[in-house]
Amino acid sequence: MKNKIVWPGSTQLAPIPVVLVGCGNGDDIPYNLITVAWAGTVCSDPAMLSVSIRPERHSYGIMMKTREFTVNLPSRKLARSVDFCGVVSGRDCDKFAKCGLHAEKGTEVTAPVVLECPITLECKLKETIALGTHTMFLAEICAIDLDSRLIDDKGRLDIERADLLAYAHGHYYGLGECIGHFGYSVRKKPGPVVRK
Amino acid sequence: MKNKIVWPGSTQLAPIPVVLVGCGNGDDIPYNLITVAWAGTVCSDPAMLSVSIRPERHSYGIMMKTREFTVNLPSRKLARSVDFCGVVSGRDCDKFAKCGLHAEKGTEVTAPVVLECPITLECKLKETIALGTHTMFLAEICAIDLDSRLIDDKGRLDIERADLLAYAHGHYYGLGECIGHFGYSVRKKPGPVVRK
Numbered sequence: 001m002k003n004k005i006v007w008p009g010s011t012q013l014a015p016i017p018v019v020l021v022g023c024g025n026g027d028d029i030p031y032n033l034i035t036v037a038w039a040g041t042v043c044s045d046p047a048m049l050s051v052s053i054r055p056e057r058h059s060y061g062i063m064m065k066t067r068e069f070t071v072n073l074p075s076r077k078l079a080r081s082v083d084f085c086g087v088v089s090g091r092d093c094d095k096f097a098k099c100g101l102h103a104e105k106g107t108e109v110t111a112p113v114v115l116e117c118p119i120t121l122e123c124k125l126k127e128t129i130a131l132g133t134h135t136m137f138l139a140e141i142c143a144i145d146l147d148s149r150l151i152d153d154k155g156r157l158d159i160e161r162a163d164l165l166a167y168a169h170g171h172y173y174g175l176g177e178c179i180g181h182f183g184y185s186v187r188k189k190p191g192p193v194v195r196k
Numbered sequence: 197m198k199n200k201i202v203w204p205g206s207t208q209l210a211p212i213p214v215v216l217v218g219c220g221n222g223d224d225i226p227y228n229l230i231t232v233a234w235a236g237t238v239c240s241d242p243a244m245l246s247v248s249i250r251p252e253r254h255s256y257g258i259m260m261k262t263r264e265f266t267v268n269l270p271s272r273k274l275a276r277s278v279d280f281c282g283v284v285s286g287r288d289c290d291k292f293a294k295c296g297l298h299a300e301k302g303t304e305v306t307a308p309v310v311l312e313c314p315i316t317l318e319c320k321l322k323e324t325i326a327l328g329t330h331t332m333f334l335a336e337i338c339a340i341d342l343d344s345r346l347i348d349d350k351g352r353l354d355i356e357r358a359d360l361l362a363y364a365h366g367h368y369y370g371l372g373e374c375i376g377h378f379g380y381s382v383r384k385k386p387g388p389v390v391r392k
Contacts, residue, residue, distance in 0.1 A: 001300050001309060005344050009243045009304075009337035012317055013213055014269060014355060015362045015371060016237060040236015041212060042248045043327035047205045050246060050332075052238045073210060076375060083381035104197050108205075113197060121208055131239035131334075136246075138327075141205035148201050159210060159365035166211045166362050166371060169355035170378045175211060175362060176370035179272060185279035 016040075018082055018167035021051055022070035022103065022112040022120075023062040031103050031112040033095045034059040035086030037167045038134060039071065047141040049123065052134035058090040063137060067125040068109040071141075072117035075163040076174045082165060083172070108142035118162040120145040212236075214278055214363035217247055218266035218299065218308040218316075219258040227299050227308040229291045230255040231282030233363045234330060235267065243337040245319065248330035254286040259333060263321040264305040267337075268313035271359040272370045278361060279368070304338035314358040316341040 017039050024031040038052035049071065053060050063069050074082045081099035088095065096103055096112075103112030106122040113120045123139035152158045166173045213235050220227040234248035245267065249256050259265050270278045277295035284291065292299055292308075299308030302318040309316045319335035348354045362369045 001303075001311065001341060003344050004309070004311070004341045005347065006303050007340040007342060009318070009339055011237045011240055011243045011245070011337065012269075012315060012340050012353075013215070013235065013237050013245050013267065014315075014358075015211060015213060015360055017209055017212055019209075038237045038239070039209065040238070040246060041207045041209045041234045042236070042246060042332050043234070043330040044207055045329045046327070047207045048327055049207075049209050050236060050238060071209065073208075079375045080381045083376060083378065087379055087382050107197075107202050113200070115197065115200070119208060119210075122205070129334075131242075131244055133241045134239040136238050138325075141207065143205055144203040144208050145197060145200045146203060148199050151201065157208075157365060159367070162210075164211055164364060165375070168360060168371065169353060171355070172375040172377070174372035174375065175364065176372040179275045179361070179368040179370065180279060181368075182279065182366045183283055185276045186283050 014168035015166040015173065018165050018172065020072040020074055020082060020085055020114055020117065021059065022072055022114055023059050023066060024112065025066055025110040026103065026105060026112060029062055029066060031096060032059050032062060032090035033085045035082050042138065048138060049121065049141060050136050050138050052131070052136045054134055060135070063125065066111065068111045069123050069139070070106055070109065070111045070113055071121040071123060072114040073119040073162065074117050074165050076165055078116060079165055079172050106143065106145065113145050118147040118150055210364035211362040211369065214361050214368065216268040216270055216278060216281055216310055216313060217255060218268055218310055219255050219262065220308065221262055221306040222299065222301060222308060225258055225262060227292060228255050228258060228286035229281045231278050238334065244334060245317065245337060246332050246334050248332045250330055256331070259321065262307065264307045265319050265335070266302055266305065266307045266309055267317040267319060268310040269315040269358065270313050270361050272361055274312060275361055275368050302339065302341070309341050314343040314346055
């Protein structure tokens with residue numbers, strides 16, 4: 001192929017989400033956080049997502065046991081905590097305390113909603129699939145917790161107010177300008193407004 | 197929870213990739229494109245990703261038959277084509293011709309590499325899992341095709357040159373400023389440079 005170079009296969013999908021997965025029940029299993037970029041939406045109805053985690057990680061055993069977790073979408077100002085929670089282990093430190101983050105039980109799951117994150121997806125595990133270095137957790141999204149300041153005066157979610165983080169090739173990014181909405185390429189331009 | 201509102205579960209993971217999935221073999225099965233945002237990395241080794249597609253889509257049958265596809269990462273300037281390929285069906289039109297896009301066979305798969313996309317992941321299907329409205333295609337990433345202009349003078353991929361698209365809550369975005377790299381939160385600040 002002209003002007004193309006070919007590399008061996010690797011995990012180059014980008015940009016991808018970078019989320020704080022919350023686990024534990026805050027009771028006999030202390031809350032923990034793990035940063036995950038191997039995450040994706042997998043089904044619209046039922047609403048489902050996947051997160052992939054290495055079996056040697058502390059959160060893996062917790063999630064296998066409780067079969068519940070939260071997916072907390074961080075804003076840009078949480079980038080340093082997101083990075084930290086991907087580097088250190090919950091075996092060695094209380095990541096909530098270390099990062100100054102606060103947890104509350106979800107409404108549908110006992111896993112922790114990170115109160116500082118603008119959006120949290122509460123998830124119930126349906127199935128795990130061992131793939132190699134990572135095991136995929138397939139889960140149903142049972143509830144969404146939203147910072148009330150994200151809701152506009154028409155009651156709709158204004159996602160830009162969440163100031164979300166993206167991940168690409170080992171780097172964290174904010175989102176840039178909005179280019180269009182789904183369907184904009186085929187939408188007829190509105191005609192002049194006729195007032196009656 | 198204070199200052200939080202709770203919604204029923206829905207597909208609110210964000211930001212997520214928005215990719216042109218290429219299928220067909222350019223021989224007895226004409227090439228087609230389908231835009232997919234339900235995509236994610238699922239394993240590091242072997243390098244694997246998932247894309248989820250509704251069974252009623254034209255590409256679904258093609259991918260089930262050929263068991264190969266490409267995941268083409270579009271740049272910002274392709275946003276209109278990306279949107280168009282998610283709205284119209286390949287049963288009704290040749291999306292490559294309509295969007296002015298050009299295909300070439302991959303090196304590891306016969307599915308089409310979209311030459312205008314800066315990065316293409318060539319994928320071989322390992323497993324499909326019917327989840328509800330969508331079926332998840334789990335695939336191994338066998339090769340990466342990169343626009344040679346993305347490679348810096350040290351031979352490394354400079355992802356910012358790809359000017360990738362992200363998707364969040366029904367809208368397309370460019371990437372904004374780089375905030376840090378993986379591990380930056382625990383990296384010791386370099387001391388003053390001592391010249392010898």
